[in-house]
Amino acid sequence: MPEARPTASANANKPKSAPRKAMDKLGLLRDIDLxxxxxLRYEDETQTTRIAAAREGETVQCEGEVIESRxxxxxxxxLLVKIEDESGELLLRFLNFYPSQQKQMAQGQRLRVRGELRGGFFxxxxxHPVIKAVDEHTPLAQSLTPVYPASAGLPQSYLRKAIEASLKRAPLEELLPPRTVPSHLPSLRDALNFLHHPPPRVPLATLEDHTHPAWQRLKFEELLAQQLSQLKSQRERAHLKAPALRGRREGLQEQLLRHLPFQLTAAQQRVAEEIAQDLARPQPMHRLLQGDVGSGKTVVAALAAAVCMDAGWQCALMAPTEILAEQHFRKLIAWLEPLGVQVAWLTGSVKGKTRQKMLDAVASGEANLVVGTHAVIEDKVQFAKLGLAVIDEQHRFGVAQRLALRKKLAAQADAAGPPQGVEHPLGGPAPKATGGPTGxxxxxxxxxxxxIPRTLAMTYFADLDVSTIDELPPGRSPIVTKVFGDAKRDEVIAKIRDAVEQGRQVYWVCPLIEESEALDLKNATDTHAELGAALPGHAVGLLHGRxxxxxxxxxxxxxxxxxxxxLVATTVIEVGVDVPNASLMVVEHAERFGLSQLHQLRGRVGRGAVASVCVLLYTGPLSDTGKSRLKAMAETNDGFEIARRDLDIRGPGEFMGARQSGAELLRFADLQEDAPLLKEARAMAPRLLNEHPEAARRQVERWLGGKAEFLKA
Structure with a gap:
């Protein structure tokens, strides 16, 4: 039995080797993780090829004696090393090498080498082949050699040994009761042993496309763990308590509806009612409000806030950028301040006495509604009686941030308790909360x-209710999207000149180059100067993140x-900017933008009655992904179709923002290709949780570890 790896506590005071640090960064902390x-792929070291029989361009393994080394x-x-077998000679060329390698390949040594065969001048x-010193009796590998995902400082040889040892130690016993797993799938231990050591004759295609039954077993187990985690979270939420928020008859919500300068669409009325019904229950609402760009989500949030405040509680609205937060702030002040609501403004730029005044108003309950960026959840912000939190553009915060927000808000609500007997901030006594005195x-x-496409909503948001605004307000003009190569830049600038002379306004968006803010800024400032020179007599503005x-x-x-x-801008104008007179947008280097980001940007025009145009300027050559994105933008304005295509192009991990959270939520399963397995896992999860709760708990722990928390966000 291999020596057990030291525990985390035993390692706490010991310096870690570079490979160990690299493994920790990859999340390879437990035997089961390894x-x-x-x-990722396999190399066939189970056979050798005679040098004369090897074909150029193929990766082969040969064996021979060193006849020259210089x-x-x-x-x-x-370093040039020549080996020969009974059929011919082969030159090995090393451009980087150590003295120890030169000794290992001395004349007379027998070597087994593996690499791509090339036709050279000599x-x-x-x-740089892989080499191994051998003798006539050294056996060949009995299974395909695995090549694992790794990182700098983590050699394959080290990783293979660590995984081999962990396979023997890891608790791989069957956790799932009989008849839980589809009958055609192998046991978990057999599946893992097979995938780490596949026999030479196995069809590589079934390993690479993950259709082999061993892969199917792992996918089923992972999907089952994920569904169990979601179902458990959903049931736990059903036992949590929240204030039952019911507005007064002819209260703030009705006043707001009368005060609004427009009529709600049928879809807005429907989702507002769904939210109001949730707020009236003594369990915490956990709802996603989704709607295409310009569908009117802000007013629905305002109506929800009105119900909350009318019941005597505070509401917080958080947005990912200051521009978006300010856009909400202006709208909400215009709608709610005339009705007696005090709105507080909290962002990183609010400093000194102004900031303290806002903090005091929030802590005392004087501020009924708090609008801001992530500053809303800083430690110094204490709510008197927080009843509702609204997060706009929730995917922009990252999974870990959203989870931290939920915990922070819950802790503050728990500390504050309900406002029993407190005077209603909008006049009259506060209704008595029904959720209990604490918690x-x-x-x-x-x-x-x-x-969110339906398959993702089913999988990632099993404990989340979804409301969808599926129609746009009347009066929205259609947006025509045109795709041009950068060679037509002068023609596009001429169109801008025509638009501004007709009294219209124009956005010109430059890409954000994450690797270099200076380069990003130069791109925007150069374009600003170019347009200023091309449009004499017209004001051209510049807006960027710095x-x-x-x-x-x-x-x-x-x-x-x-x-x-x-307005020449970087992507700071992606969301929240509402200028009805802007009818033309130009997106420069459109090939650098993601599909959902392009759709968000396009939504900044088409907000008035005039037909609007979005021009996507690209610089070739385009990748296949770039072509797919621009084609999708030209073909449809439908945000749901855009989301479906974005999922096809990027895959669920990237679509969900999992990368920014540092935790991929599904490593093996593919939601579209593995829909039948997902269906079986969804059907099995309630039965397993009801009849075998301990097995369900261990299944989630084995597969998700600490990542189960991310699914709650």
Missing amino acids: ALHLP IELRGRRQ GREMV LEPHLLMMSATP MPPAEKAAVMAQFSGNQMKV
């Missing part, structure tokens, strides 16, 4: 203009007020 770290200084220092050769969670409403908040606000105020005809 056992489930599966190969260092050559021609061009650059390199005959056939391999460059109350606020209701949670998440909003997104990136619609500007001070006050300067950003001033630029946006000028553009919103039609004092500025053209």
